[in-house]
Amino acid sequence: MLETVLLTTILLSDTVATDRSATLEDTCLSKKAQNLDEVVIVSGTGRGRKRSAKGQVASIDEHLSELKHVSLVRRGSYAWEPVVNNMQTERLSTTIDGMKIFYACTDKMDPVTSYVESGNLQSISLNSGLDGNPQATGNIGGSLDLKLRKAGFDNDPFHASASAGHEWNGHVQVYGADAALSSHRTYLNVGAFYRHADNYKVGGGDELQFSQFQKVNVFTNVGLRFPSFGGTEGGLDLLEATLIFDRATDVGYPALNMDVAKAEGLITSLSYKHLFPGASWETKAYYNHITHEMDDTKRPDVAIHMDMPGDSWTAGVYSLLTTSHKQHDIALNYDLYYNRLFADMTMYPGGAAPMYMVTWPDVGTLNTGLAVTDNVNIARNQSLRLSAKVAWQQQRLNNEEGYHALKVFFPGMTDTYHQTTGRIAASYQFSIPNSQFSIGMGWGSRAPTVTEAYGYYLNNTFDQYDYIGNPSLKNESAVELNSAVKWHPSERVNVTLDGNVFLFSNYIIGQFETRLSPMTVGAEGVKVFGNISHATIANVSLSWDWQTTEKLRWNNKVSYSSGRDADGDPLPLISPISWQSEWTYQHQRFQAQATIKGNARQSNYGEKYGETAAKAWTILNLAAQYQFSLFRSAKGRLLPKGRKISQLSIRFGVENLFDKQYGTYADWNHIPQKGRNIYMNLTFEL
Numbered sequence: 001m002l003e004t005v006l007l008t009t010i011l012l013s014d015t016v017a018t019d020r021s022a023t024l025e026d027t028c029l030s031k032k033a034q035n036l037d038e039v040v041i042v043s044g045t046g047r048g049r050k051r052s053a054k055g056q057v058a059s060i061d062e063h064l065s066e067l068k069h070v071s072l073v074r075r076g077s078y079a080w081e082p083v084v085n086n087m088q089t090e091r092l093s094t095t096i097d098g099m100k101i102f103y104a105c106t107d108k109m110d111p112v113t114s115y116v117e118s119g120n121l122q123s124i125s126l127n128s129g130l131d132g133n134p135q136a137t138g139n140i141g142g143s144l145d146l147k148l149r150k151a152g153f154d155n156d157p158f159h160a161s162a163s164a165g166h167e168w169n170g171h172v173q174v175y176g177a178d179a180a181l182s183s184h185r186t187y188l189n190v191g192a193f194y195r196h197a198d199n200y201k202v203g204g205g206d207e208l209q210f211s212q213f214q215k216v217n218v219f220t221n222v223g224l225r226f227p228s229f230g231g232t233e234g235g236l237d238l239l240e241a242t243l244i245f246d247r248a249t250d251v252g253y254p255a256l257n258m259d260v261a262k263a264e265g266l267i268t269s270l271s272y273k274h275l276f277p278g279a280s281w282e283t284k285a286y287y288n289h290i291t292h293e294m295d296d297t298k299r300p301d302v303a304i305h306m307d308m309p310g311d312s313w314t315a316g317v318y319s320l321l322t323t324s325h326k327q328h329d330i331a332l333n334y335d336l337y338y339n340r341l342f343a344d345m346t347m348y349p350g351g352a353a354p355m356y357m358v359t360w361p362d363v364g365t366l367n368t369g370l371a372v373t374d375n376v377n378i379a380r381n382q383s384l385r386l387s388a389k390v391a392w393q394q395q396r397l398n399n400e401e402g403y404h405a406l407k408v409f410f411p412g413m414t415d416t417y418h419q420t421t422g423r424i425a426a427s428y429q430f431s432i433p434n435s436q437f438s439i440g441m442g443w444g445s446r447a448p449t450v451t452e453a454y455g456y457y458l459n460n461t462f463d464q465y466d467y468i469g470n471p472s473l474k475n476e477s478a479v480e481l482n483s484a485v486k487w488h489p490s491e492r493v494n495v496t497l498d499g500n501v502f503l504f505s506n507y508i509i510g511q512f513e514t515r516l517s518p519m520t521v522g523a524e525g526v527k528v529f530g531n532i533s534h535a536t537i538a539n540v541s542l543s544w545d546w547q548t549t550e551k552l553r554w555n556n557k558v559s560y561s562s563g564r565d566a567d568g569d570p571l572p573l574i575s576p577i578s579w580q581s582e583w584t585y586q587h588q589r590f591q592a593q594a595t596i597k598g599n600a601r602q603s604n605y606g607e608k609y610g611e612t613a614a615k616a617w618t619i620l621n622l623a624a625q626y627q628f629s630l631f632r633s634a635k636g637r638l639l640p641k642g643r644k645i646s647q648l649s650i651r652f653g654v655e656n657l658f659d660k661q662y663g664t665y666a667d668w669n670h671i672p673q674k675g676r677n678i679y680m681n682l683t684f685e686l
């Protein structure tokens with residue numbers, strides 16, 4: 001299947017979701033799955049699918065790192081920033097079950113993936129490039145949708161699981177528990193998750209200060225279904241509600257000058273779904289609020305102590321109709337959201353009066369869009385996928401003080417802006433015996449982010465510059481071309497070569513502004529966001545899988561990327577050659593893995609943008625797991641078909657076995673990664 005070429009999903013937990021409501025919905029979406037570039041399974045056994053070797057207790061960041069097109073910018077042990085096709089947050093869309101959510105930190109300490117837990121999710125799906133999920137806007141590099149884990153109707157009447165994990169390096173403790181009730185008419189699931197980590201040791205044994213964190217997460221989902229007016233022939237009506245509360249406290253950021261006292265997310269949604277024969281129509285209303293509080297009180301030698309809180313509120317609605325007609329699978333989506341972002345900063349210079357400034361001037365963004373996708377089955381061996389979205393937005397600067405401060409630099413600015421963005425993508429797939437091909441192209445644009453348009457003296461520790469937003473930025477746009485070839489000469493061998501290139505116009509990046517002086521003590525200078533006429537990012541990857549014997553599989557992948565600005569100089573944070581080779585031994589319920597991975601030296605680094613080269617590195621990881629079936633039922637009678645038996649999974653592994661000291665190109669300011677780390681975890685399912 002070409003699905004690995006076009007979409008990736010990560011499975012996250014240890015229960016296979018036989019969510020009937022999802023199944024019903026998915027009948028109309030089955031073709032769509034082909035175009036999901038990658039999927040990582042977070043919950044569920046999901047054998048043969050991608051998932052972290054740590055299983056259910058792995059963090060979302062660890063699950064994400066299993067995806068082929070994804071890397072992660074790391075500023076500490078917690079809240080890594082997903083990068084897709086070598087593009088960061090501003091060029092990606094991240095949604096939670098289609099819901100928009102925006103981070104609240106002016107320093108990007110809290111990518112939205114940090115406000116959910118593995119226990120909340122069923123899977124993470126990634127659409128590479130401009131062919132985004134229907135709710136995605138501004139996704140030039142790709143779109144991630146975090147699929148929530150729901151008990152579903154007509155499932156096991158009662159299901160519960162508990163997991164506990166320990167990692168010796170940094171004394172990481174992970175505890176999670178959840179329970180689910182399911183019937184024909186209702187379902188309910190609840191769960192809680194806790195993580196705690198002390199400072200970790202880098203290769204060689206030195207402790208990395210400020211790399212600790214702590215997090216709690218609780219969630220619940222409820223579902224109700226009732227026959228439609230006119231009886232079951234008229235279809236079904238489903239009502240579903242979600243609540244997630246997530247709070248991280250005492251989070252250290254060794255790569256930055258500040259830590260986080262508290263980062264809190266409240267995520268709620270209510271959705272109504274009507275299932276027709278051959279179609280489904282879902283309307284969801286949602287609200288989320290993120291509070292972020294930075295803290296430098298634990299740092300030694302702070303020249304000027306600062307308070308820097310940030311808040312993000314988003315309320316929205318989407319309505320998605322999916323239907324099949326002849327060879328077409330069509331999805332039509334309308335969405336609307338309103339987001340408010342506010343951040344300020346108070347500096348306390350010793351002996352002088354505090355200084356106050358607004359860093360995000362309470363920007364209200366009202367965005368509405370219409371998206372359509374059509375998967376066309378042309379013939380048994382050919383398919384076409386088309387997707388398009390147009391979105392319109394209005395932004396208003398609601399904070400007078402912030403507005404006037406920025407107006408000093410941009411006298412012509414107003415307090416209200418409008419933008420229209422869009423994307424269109426097409427891909428064609430065909431197969432011949434033993435081979436599959438796909439070719440695609442697209443065009444899309446994005447509006448500048450609040451930081452890029454209205455940020456005020458935001459210090460970036462990557463290049464040590466203070467950044468000022470630019471309200472007169474033009475939308476950035478890109479043309480994407482992609483192609484993939486999958487070749488399977490035999491049952492046991494699979495080879496995939498895929499590549500994409502993004503040709504940008506009006507690429508947005510910080511530009512030197514020598515007329516201004518920095519505000520942050522020790523900063524090199526000031527940069528103002530600007531458009532550069534063009535830029536290019538290209539990625540190519542090769543992977544091959546070989547089932548060498550019944551029990552032994554060998555997976556390899558290698559990728560190369562390039563990013564250039566208008567002058568042909570390297571863009572920052574572009575991956576050097578990266579590679580991975582993995583042996584997996586599987587015998588019945590036992591599985592063992594040896595993984596060697598590494599990066600070549602970063603020879604093309606963004607020197608012009610303040611980046612320094614990352615060295616080459618190689619590490620070896622080992623992992624093993626075993627699954628026990630504990631008992632069949634209370635009285636030993638045979639279980640009804642489809643009923644699960646209690647299971648205990650044990651996972652054990654060593655990361656960085658040789659205790660190498662290394663940092664990757666995506667480790668902010670080259671903070672070193674963890675040294676040798678032994679971990680063990682247990683997951684029990686009832």
Ligand SMILES: [Cu+2]
Binds near residue numbers: 292
């Ligand atoms: Cu922050």
